[in-house]
Amino acid sequence: MVIERFSQTVINSGVFRFYIATGFFATLIFFIINADLFTPMEMILGIILITIVLKGVSNMMLSLIISLFSLENKRNEFNFKYNEEKIQLMLNELTVKDISDANNKDQKKTK
8 A cells, every 4th residue: 555655656746757758858859950860750750669668667667666665664663653652551551550549648648
């Protein structure tokens, strides 16, 4: 669930779309500047192939990010919160016990 949410956040952020769009326009500018070296068909095929390659590279980058994503930090954070709540509960019980013991002492002294 954590990995799914993380990957969905990365996809929705638009980083990969921006990467592909930048590559597309850079390729387009390259072919326009070098128009005398390439035929129109080579330009169209080049732009399409470069865009497909960039989409594949962005998918590989996403899979690499997901595979290298460590859940150890989340596990440690969860354990810390769980232990913190447990310790707080024990301290509250101890405080209640101390107060009740003090009340019992006071009641014994007044009798």
